[in-house]
Amino acid sequence: MRFKLAIIMAAAALFCVPAWSQDQTPPTDQYQVSANLTANLQAETTYAGVTDRPTYSGGLLFNLRYRFRTNLAFEANGGFTTYTQYYEPVAGQEQANIYEGTAAVVYSFRSPAARLRPFVEAGGGVLYFSPVATGSTAGGAKVVQGTGVGGVGADWKMDKDFSLRAGYRILIYKVPSFNVTAQTLNTFTFMSEPYIGIVLRF
Secondary structure: OHHHHHHHHHHHHHHHHHHHHHHOOOOOOOEEEEEEEEEEEEOOEEEOOEEEEEOOEEEEEEEEEEEOOOOEEEEEEEEEEEEEEEEEOOOEEEEEEEEEEEEEEEEEOOOOOOOEEEEEEEEEEEEEEEEOHHHOOOOOOOEEEEEEEEEEEEEEEOOOOEEEEEEEEEEEEEOOOOOOHHHOOOOEEEEEEEEEEEEEEO
């Protein structure tokens, strides 16, 4: 009896699959990975008589998103750039590789089926500043700074698997001193980060 019941239930399930596939739309774009080119533009900052005057640079930003609601997603970011910060009037300078590790919540304003999907994001994480000895004043040390992240952008769906992404992010963090007392501003600055890249959806 149990064997017959199992056969009947299996047959019913098989007949239901085509009907479900016609009436329901399975989830799409559940995961997204992207690779982006960035411009990294840290603001000049002055505090207590010391000025941090950074150079501008380019960088890379890698992103993984998981969509857990129609319009909501969680993202993890990894980024890299390198530039020099000049401290005046102390004549100090720090060329550093900067590594980003952040996470954010993303809200998209249109459904996953839309070709153009604007979004906003907010989150936080850390920036790791690693001095390059040949371009830095002696005595600087590696530092990790907490950062807040906010941004806006849009995805343009090119086909069923790929999108084009463009956006603008702001990272807010404490001015790095590299543990050099004369370079300590003890205040916050921000880095503007426009970016453009390619997205793989799956």
